[in-house]
Amino acid sequence: MKYQISCPRCGCSQASAPDTSYDWDEIHCEDCGEFLDTCGLHEDRHTGSYALRALNMSRSLILQMARENESLNDTVMQRQSA
Numbered sequence: 296m297k298y299q300i301s302c303p304r305c306g307c308s309q310a311s312a313p314d315t316s317y318d319w320d321e322i323h324c325e326d327c328g329e330f331l332d333t334c335g336l337h338e339d340r341h342t343g344s345y346a347l348r349a350l351n352m353s354r355s356l357i358l359q360m361a362r363e364n365e366s367l368n369d370t371v372m373q374r375q376s377a
């Protein structure tokens with residue numbers, strides 16, 4: 296199975312994975328053998344069900360909010376200890 300993924304290491308855009316194409320099969324650069332993706336993740340990203348994308352987006356939003364809260368708490372704690 297061939298894929299068109301540009302390799303961050305050598306810039307080659309030919310990648311291949313085993314013909315079995317299980318979700319967990321790895322896609323490697325044909326030139327340098329760099330690991331690029333797994334079949335499952337690649338499929339999700341490109342055929343991309345909306346639900347999955349929404350889930351990923353909300354997950355990163357939650358992480359972002361958690362980080363912001365954390366830094367807010369840090370500031371409050373610093374003020375209290377000062």
Ligand SMILES: [Zn+2]
Nearest residue numbers: 302305324327
């Ligand atoms: Zn490469």
